[in-house]
Amino acid sequence: MTRAAGALFALALLLGIAIGVFAPRWRAWLDGGAGPLTVLTPDPACRPLGASCSAAGHDLGITVRLGQTVRPLVAFPVEVRLSGPAAAAVRGVEAHFVMVDMDMGLMRFALAPQPDGSWHGQALLPVCSNGRSDWQLRLRVQTAGTRYEAGFPFQAER
Template identity: 25%
Template sequence: MIWQWFAKWRASVGIHAQKLVRFLWLSMRASLLFVLVGCPEKPTIVTAVCPDLAAGCQFLLSDRMIHAKANGAITAIRPFKLTITSVGAKQVSAEFVMQGMEMGPSRYRFISSSGDTWIADVMLPICVQGRRDWYMILNLDDRQVRVPFTSQ
């Protein structure tokens, strides 16, 4: 019954309407495929243990050993150098965030100083609530690790 109606409709409309229907039908099928397959999941961000970033720490990300160290006390609104050492890294960047607090963009690209050592001049924003609990989300090539730390 529906096919008969469709055949009559198709014979009565022009070619532009047929092209529109074909486009809508293909769009609907593509949307359905996207819903059924779903979006690829974001990779899980590994959390590293680093009790004192100023003293330095080592952690493993996938198969890569990473060493992170600040050049002194970490305080808000006071610049400090952060050094990341990782064998074979091609690109290193970091973002500093607080859980549940929008502090504005705080992203830094590290510069290769020699071989496997990367350095960035970092300055944390001040939190008006006085919080000092931070997460550094470290990006090494296509991998991410979250490093919780506390500022002074």
């Protein structure tokens, strides 16, 4: 083995070790921080288009409402209200939009706290090249010690 090949092998080995050690931390950072995840289950029949949908756990309740219509490439409002003992400790609320079994890219929108205690923001969805419009809004709520998530399915207009 030449000296250059040996150095390249050592560099690749160190890079592999670094990825193995730091990848879980990077993943936790991308997922919104530390703390256990509590999944809140909403009514599966509820659709948050122009109507309020809720999900609750023992210490946090989430109510979400999207705009009356949601179309690709047109901004629409996202409104979230929180209730329960954990609501006072919330540090951030994000709206993530995903399409099941289809990678549509990273669609994260941070919501801003309002004086009335609600969280508001705007979101924008891309056009699906396969013509699909079945989306899921995954709300992520972060407190100092716990992450909460609730999923709300809906159909966007085409």
